[in-house]
Amino acid sequence: MKILFSILFLSIIGTACIAQEDYADGYYITYGRDTIHAKIKVLNSKVGKKIGYLNPKGKKRKFSASEVQAYQIKGFAGYASIAPYPKAPKVRFFADIVVEGQARLLYYAFKKKYFLKRRGSAEAIKIKKLTYRKQLMRFFQDFDDLHEALKNRKYKYGQIETAVSKYNTWYVEFYLPYQQSLK
Numbered sequence: 001m002k003i004l005f006s007i008l009f010l011s012i013i014g015t016a017c018i019a020q021e022d023y024a025d026g027y028y029i030t031y032g033r034d035t036i037h038a039k040i041k042v043l044n045s046k047v048g049k050k051i052g053y054l055n056p057k058g059k060k061r062k063f064s065a066s067e068v069q070a071y072q073i074k075g076f077a078g079y080a081s082i083a084p085y086p087k088a089p090k091v092r093f094f095a096d097i098v099v100e101g102q103a104r105l106l107y108y109a110f111k112k113k114y115f116l117k118r119r120g121s122a123e124a125i126k127i128k129k130l131t132y133r134k135q136l137m138r139f140f141q142d143f144d145d146l147h148e149a150l151k152n153r154k155y156k157y158g159q160i161e162t163a164v165s166k167y168n169t170w171y172v173e174f175y176l177p178y179q180q181s182l183k
Helices: 002-020 132-139 144-151 157-181
Strands: 024-030 035-043 050-054 060-064 068-073 078-082 093-099 103-108 113-118 125-127
Touching: 035 068, 078 103, 078 113, 093 157, 103 157, 113 132, 125 132, 132 144, 132 157, 144 157
Parallel strands: none
Antiparallel strands: 024 035, 024 068, 035 050, 050 060, 068 078, 078 093, 093 103, 103 113, 113 125
């Protein structure tokens, strides 16, 4: 029992020490699509609006979600900058990348909301719990099987990640090869 308690205690202490470490290896991507490997630190983590950057010479700099397209800290999921309010495009924050692909599913933990975004599009659609099926049907209208499954209520709100992954698989395995065969 003492050994179990000791292991538990050391793991809690170790986690606390890691959490207190300021900067960690990672990278950020600029809007010019440059990838900069650096030491990264999350600032304002509750609202996800800023990150800190430490260059190799030790100089610190802050970036807002409107200055950086995305970032990732080693060992954690990636985060993308989104502008969820069409009437206020300059209001941006970082959201967790849940599913990556042609359709990108993002989760903003502070507001507990999902957002859906097409690759190359600046617009992010907030997925509403009451109307998610209609939103997904519109978003995935080019994939008939998924559109029909959504129409027939085969995906619950908690299965949005599965639906987005299915779309991305279809897009890569069927849609892109079909488009290339037409050329």
